[in-house]
């Protein structure tokens with residue numbers, strides 16, 4: 001039987017600007033993630049992916065605020081916990097996060113082992129220094145890092161080693177969910193794939209139980225994650241298996257994202273390469289109706305009326321008023 005390790009229900013979070021305006025960065029997001037699964041989240045810059053990650057971690061520090069909804073991690077709604085409980089019981093243990101550019105954020109004055117010791121002092125105080133060292137050596141070796149790295153300072157490590165070090169530190173407590181937010185430069189597809197491979201290795205070893213990988217390159221997720229969710233203007237606009245999303249996108253935005261690949265992947269050459277004209281809407285005042293309508297080649301007047309709900313068709317979910325089969329016909333005609 002499948003178990004949901006993460007369940008997010010109608011989550012709304014926003015930034016409050018100095019002018020007291022609200023930026024609705026995560027606006028009614030719902031999804032589940034089962035143990036053992038990997039989920040990719042894709043979308044252009046500014047669609048709310050990083051804010052979703054921060055929100056799932058319970059990192060509500062101004063200007064980011066929780067609005068409503070629930071985030072259930074391994075059976076516990078983290079929004080019912082106090083700050084202290086969240087820090088001691090959830091952060092790092094249940095759910096862990098590798099932010100963008102994490103490798104540049106390592107304190108340069110500390111040897112790597114100190115980062116591990118600090119985490120263990122807080123979460124596993126029963127372990128002796130020797131036990132912490134042994135555990136760290138074992139974990140680092142799993143990630144092809146020698147024990148020598150533990151004695152090094154961050155600036156003594158190469159980019160790739162720093163990357164693996166950050167992964168090792170973020171997963172040292174065997175979190176149930178690991179969220180990795182574009183840990184390498186988007187243009188460097190090869191190293192992004194290498195990172196995902198390492199993360200999947202940790203999943204196979206049982207050090208983490210599920211993985212959420214955030215990227216703005218949808219096609220990068222080909223053969224990489226089990227499922228893919230596409231975000232646009234604070235909302236999920238489509239979800240399906242990686243195979244479905246890449247080879248049979250339904251939502252016009254997903255379709256366009258597939259056509260906007262920067263570096264063609266093996267097996268996907270021949271796709272048209274083009275940026276999507278226009279920009280995502282300003283999330284201070286979200287447009288009525290479909291948020292993608294202004295950039296959608298197929299938009300009709302009904303698209304701009306009322307909220308467009310996420311609908312489920314067979315095993316797919318997508319947020320568009322046009323039936324999936326009609327969209328597929330249009331795409332087939334266009335691709336000819």
Ligand SMILES: Nc1ncnc2c1ncn2[C@@H]1O[C@H](COP(=O)(O)OP(=O)(O)OP(=O)(O)O)[C@@H](O)[C@H]1O
Nearest residue numbers: 015023025044045046047048049050051052063283
């Ligand atoms: N500190 C902030 N204050 C106000 N608005 C913010 C803040 N941080 C992000 N935003 C806004 O929230 C929205 C979502 O941004 P977010 O960074 O989550 O998107 P993203 O999809 O992760 O983009 P990227 O891939 O560039 O990180 C955007 O409109 C952005 O301008």
